[in-house]
Amino acid sequence: MRLFFLTALTMCAFAANSILNRLAIDSGASDPAGFAIVRVLTGAVVLAALVLARGGHLPLRNRRRAFGAGSLTLYMIGFSLAYLTLDAGLGALILFGVVQITMFSIGALTGANPTARQAAGAGVALAGLAFVLWPSGTFQVDLFGATLMVAAGIGWALYSIAGRSETNPLEGTAANFIVALPLTALALLASGGVWQMNGTGYLLAALSGGVTSGLGYALWYRVLPQLAPSAAAVVQLSVPVIAIFGGIVLLGETANARLWVGAGLVLGGIALAMLRRQRG
Numbered sequence: 001m002r003l004f005f006l007t008a009l010t011m012c013a014f015a016a017n018s019i020l021n022r023l024a025i026d027s028g029a030s031d032p033a034g035f036a037i038v039r040v041l042t043g044a045v046v047l048a049a050l051v052l053a054r055g056g057h058l059p060l061r062n063r064r065r066a067f068g069a070g071s072l073t074l075y076m077i078g079f080s081l082a083y084l085t086l087d088a089g090l091g092a093l094i095l096f097g098v099v100q101i102t103m104f105s106i107g108a109l110t111g112a113n114p115t116a117r118q119a120a121g122a123g124v125a126l127a128g129l130a131f132v133l134w135p136s137g138t139f140q141v142d143l144f145g146a147t148l149m150v151a152a153g154i155g156w157a158l159y160s161i162a163g164r165s166e167t168n169p170l171e172g173t174a175a176n177f178i179v180a181l182p183l184t185a186l187a188l189l190a191s192g193g194v195w196q197m198n199g200t201g202y203l204l205a206a207l208s209g210g211v212t213s214g215l216g217y218a219l220w221y222r223v224l225p226q227l228a229p230s231a232a233a234v235v236q237l238s239v240p241v242i243a244i245f246g247g248i249v250l251l252g253e254t255a256n257a258r259l260w261v262g263a264g265l266v267l268g269g270i271a272l273a274m275l276r277r278q279r280g
Helices: 002-026 032-053 064-082 088-109 116-133 143-163 169-190 199-226 229-235 238-251 257-274
Strands: none
Touching: 002 032, 002 199, 002 238, 032 064, 032 169, 032 199, 064 143, 064 169, 088 116, 088 143, 088 229, 088 238, 116 229, 116 238, 116 257, 143 169, 143 199, 143 229, 169 199, 229 257, 238 257
């Protein structure tokens, strides 16, 4: 139950990131590049302060940083730029679909093959997510935006895999944010990103960086060693559904039958993949 609670809390933190991002950008309080940079900056500051207050150290020169910070940078850049041209629902579908495929593939290559029940559960959950997020009517997919989101999905999957070898989740996450900060800022600004933020935008980005990203990612690194790669991939499919329900509660968005059916499929698929069969 402790693992279930911590994993659920982590998924809620990830979903809160999506809600804060939507609040800031949809309202015009921030642009995507500025939000991402402030998000990484505040995450680095909060995490570094917590590590130093606890008498720890920041392993900036650890060889894990190339993998952890590099994959975090790839995710941040791809995620921020992709949504300039992609529909939010389709972008989330691409992101979490790629995360699932990448983590399943890495698990298979390292000998952690998913069971038939886990694979079936992943398929049901992904189908439910597609049912909820697939755009209605005619639409065109921007190839460049889709490519960026694929890169973001690969980056997040690699970042999740990197967390399995971190000996200290808080220190490792803090170091990843610190190293990723200049790389993310330079890449986003060099790509033509603008910096247009007001006070509300800074506040929302700081909450996303310091709380739901920084602390949420540290918590994710804590629970990852206890989850198989396939399970870690499947459970993340709940994030868009949680974000949608959060939008209903906090942003006044509406729900329809399609959402309820899709959410049921996602949660049912996750349960099928995660719950252990009881032996008689």
